Amino acid sequence: MKKKISITDVAQQLGISITTVSFILNGRAQEKRISDKLVKRVLDFMQEVNYKPSSLARSLRTGKTNIIGLMVEDISDPFFSSIARAIEALAYENGYKIIYCSTENATDKTRELIAMYSERHVDGYIIVPPEGLEQDIEQLIESGKPVVLIDRYLPALETDYVIINNEESAYQATTHLINSGYKNIAFVTIDSLQPQMLDRLSGYEKALSEHGLSQFVKEIYYKNSDQATQQIVSFLDRKQQIDAIFFATNYLCVSGLKALSQKGLNIPGQIGIVSFDDYELFELYTPSVTTVSQPTNTIAEEAISLLLSRLKKLAKENKPQKIVIPTTLIIRKSSIKS
């Protein structure tokens, strides 16, 4: 068990001061007029003994950690994990590391996680915020740490965020169903006041009302996939007239597919479906499923570049940036009659 070597060891063994070593380490040798000969000697020695500066000590001194805290709802959801992956890659390119975690959309857990991140002095945050965290996030910002929200925002909070145009996307998807001839279109969403869900609902409502069709909204109390399936089954039992469903998220659609197969309903003949959030499954499923596809890479890029500009204090405008990204409706014929 070898002990780690410190900057003091390096300095002592070379018979020079810590200061000099530190300057060389930070590439300030030129500026500080350290002779090339000495620089070489020090660098060679560091190489030889495999010296690695302690970023802990460095962070303590500088107040910077080069770490970004990323909090998503559930890292095992393909939508979030692909955003996480993209953010991670972009952050690394810019010299930042990512610490991520799953909030499970639980206010208290998230509050604890924020406290933990703040204790560890992360430099900035990218958060998919559960409800009820306005105060905590406000505090974060006041303490000088930049925060970028993604996927959704907190209406009461003036801060940077990157979202998609939920209402417009839902409107388009619903209109597509209407144009395909469906008359009784249900909207299956979750039992939550999250703004992105409300926006999707308005898009759906707008499309229906423009065509004078009536609404069938089902709010699922989501606990797990099987329970959701049961709720959908009983909803369909009650509303026999429904001939199409628009699912507000990918996991709801998965539960929905199970429900439909359980009820033996034929897609797209007896019932048409569209889902929010693309998923590999939807491409391969028979019939394949038309979806509103969120550009995860773009979301990641916008979020990270916004955060980086705040970190570098470049952000020209001091007022919060609200970035809204368009989605693509991926039309896969077979889940909808043509």
Next chain:
Amino acid sequence: MKKKISITDVAQQLGISITTVSFILNGRAQEKRISDKLVKRVLDFMQEVNYKPSSLARSLRTGKTNIIGLMVEDISDPFFSSIARAIEALAYENGYKIIYCSTENATDKTRELIAMYSERHVDGYIIVPPEGLEQDIEQLIESGKPVVLIDRYLPALETDYVIINNEESAYQATTHLINSGYKNIAFVTIDSLQPQMLDRLSGYEKALSEHGLSQFVKEIYYKNSDQATQQIVSFLDRKQQIDAIFFATNYLCVSGLKALSQKGLNIPGQIGIVSFDDYELFELYTPSVTTVSQPTNTIAEEAISLLLSRLKKLAKENKPQKIVIPTTLIIRKSSIKS
């Protein structure tokens, strides 16, 4: 932008010493005979000013960070993300936090990531190791940091690991295909010497040779899903006699399903399939796919409990623990004729 309050501020404002505050903070008040009255006063004050100790400074002093570094191949792969999720939850329960990252199975990237983790003084590591990292991991262990490998191991390295019984699992899956009447069973794997892949191959070979059947092994050079699909299509074109395929991983099976649908082959009539690693898709796909399901929760539990016991120096046996977990063959009738 409020400045963070430090232990010094607390001590000064209360007119007592830092030491006392620290003892109270660490619950050593009783032991250090600090009067209850003072303890209460200090705790109340901390609450009031919302004092949070800097874990950075604490770590610098104690040498412990309470962070575990988790390195998986790809956080957006459902298999890895569900392990990550479970490990994260268990770690939090035990007062540890997780930093995770994706290695992309690239030796160099992983080497850099290890260096980064080590710089940040993580207390321990859980790693899905790419090939060629024997030395780096050896160094890690020598430096006193416990390492647990998961999913695969490095044959040259004597260390703790948690894997599944790959050979036996593959043997069972292949035997199941044979018993279902298939005669020309292909094994589609990746172009790699990773031991878990080799073990799966041996299981396949063993089953075939016991029944005197001939082998059809295809090693995919995996770059992306579409290229893999093409390779599988051309493989099937060349080997018309194949009537069943055993895919060595879930993502190969996904590419395989695309290939089969492209070729218009009917499952399970013209071709039977089985995959390694379960996936939500396989349950819902029509026909649903029989898979070798890895118990991700058990893997996570074993890995974290092994690591924790090392961290607490509890590990009775000092010699490496090699934990092998059985899998379950989830038989979904429809991808195999009966």
Next chain:
DNA sequence: TCAAATATCTAAAACGTTTTAGCAAATTCA
């Protein structure tokens, strides 16, 4: 009543860096 024991608290070093301020020697310039 006075030494011993106990209760209550603290000074200062240490962890490994960065950075400010400055010193001595060598070189340049007039």
Next chain:
DNA sequence: TGAATTTGCTAAAACGTTTTAGATATTTGA
């Protein structure tokens, strides 16, 4: 030749904790 400048380096403080080794005041015991 000697002042001014440049070159090449360093001492020490600071970041926010934990912990060792006491110090002082109070209580106890005979």
